[in-house]
Amino acid sequence: ERVQQILCDRMNERKILFQFRCKVLKKKTRRMAGADASIEGQLAEQESRALASDEKEFYDAAIESLDKEDRELFLQQPLDILQIVRGCAGEANRKEATIKTIKFISDWRKKVGYYQNFEKNLEHEEEFHRMWPEYVCGTDKYGHFIQSLRASEIDTDGLVKIDENQLFRLQGQRMRAYSVFKQELSKRSGVQRYKHTAVIDMQGVSMSMMMGAKRILLKKILDTNSNYFPETMSKLYLLNAPMVFRAVWSVVKPWLHPITVAKISILGGGRDAQLRALAEQGIAADQLPAWVGGTSPSMPCVTIVRRIVAERAAAAAAAAPSGEASAGPAD
Numbered sequence: 001e002r003v004q005q006i007l008c009d010r011m012n013e014r015k016i017l018f019q020f021r022c023k024v025l026k027k028k029t030r031r032m033a034g035a036d037a038s039i040e041g042q043l044a045e046q047e048s049r050a051l052a053s054d055e056k057e058f059y060d061a062a063i064e065s066l067d068k069e070d071r072e073l074f075l076q077q078p079l080d081i082l083q084i085v086r087g088c089a090g091e092a093n094r095k096e097a098t099i100k101t102i103k104f105i106s107d108w109r110k111k112v113g114y115y116q117n118f119e120k121n122l123e124h125e126e127e128f129h130r131m132w133p134e135y136v137c138g139t140d141k142y143g144h145f146i147q148s149l150r151a152s153e154i155d156t157d158g159l160v161k162i163d164e165n166q167l168f169r170l171q172g173q174r175m176r177a178y179s180v181f182k183q184e185l186s187k188r189s190g191v192q193r194y195k196h197t198a199v200i201d202m203q204g205v206s207m208s209m210m211m212g213a214k215r216i217l218l219k220k221i222l223d224t225n226s227n228y229f230p231e232t233m234s235k236l237y238l239l240n241a242p243m244v245f246r247a248v249w250s251v252v253k254p255w256l257h258p259i260t261v262a263k264i265s266i267l268g269g270g271r272d273a274q275l276r277a278l279a280e281q282g283i284a285a286d287q288l289p290a291w292v293g294g295t296s297p298s299m300p301c302v303t304i305v306r307r308i309v310a311e312r313a314a315a316a317a318a319a320a321p322s323g324e325a326s327a328g329p330a331d
Contacts, residue, residue, distance in 0.1 A: 038262075039258060040263075044142040048192045051085075058088070058095055058098045062099055066106060070110075073115060077331050080179075084098060084230055087230030108228050112169045117169060118308055118312045121306065124162050125170060128162065131154065131158040132159065132221070134301040136148070137289050139287055140282055143185065143193050146287060146288065147197065149200045150204070151204050159221075160214060167217075168224055175228075179331065180331050182196065197236075197237070197283070199278075201239050201292075202245065205242055238266045271292065274292060275294070
């Protein structure tokens, strides 16, 4: 009851802002066209498009706000800029928000050594991926890869022992690896995809994970995704969520825009019920991990990270006859 009251109070304070953003986003959603009339289909159709004429103003403003060095780094990966532009689409002052966001992300990238995080395997890499293991399985009906995570496998006791700044570097490296992987999928399919779908098993979430230093740490790691990698989540499926979580969601849900609500599905019941629900959403069993009851192979994210690091090292060595390799920032 206390959690619900706190959430209600916070939501009341932000009511006017939510209502304004809802109006803006609803208008935008109605303008989106595509064969799939669902919100997910409309968003997937928008995702597949290149920079639109009505987005160019914000794209250019974002780039012009950076200094020469940062501008050149971002322009090597223009899709990052497009995601920032689209991530700020619902803001009251979109241009101001876009500029603020790209500067915020640029400063963070310099702080954590983002453009150097594929030059070598980072310190504590093995422990980090063992304590927070994520896997890549199949794809949904739109071609987004499926990220698999089980809360019971997260070792918060071990994570809190790793230097916080290093944790951010490792999480940033993982998210950047996902970006590279999505670009590879897009090239193979011929359809631009910069988002992914997450399937998370909430069974095993304990109260200790939601309190004190552990809660703060988990929030900071998750905030890395939303703050510095905008527009990367297509859909989030939460399976086996505790009752307290469902209660909180029931309080928050009415205040959220339909697009946000459409991105989150909480699935209860047993495996068969969950598989049927996922199938109805366009995710077949052969695209899902075994813990859901699927048959898709699960590739650890750390495998993708190490493969990219090895490929960059090999390319740098081949480009440096003298033997002095230099890794570049481009993906």
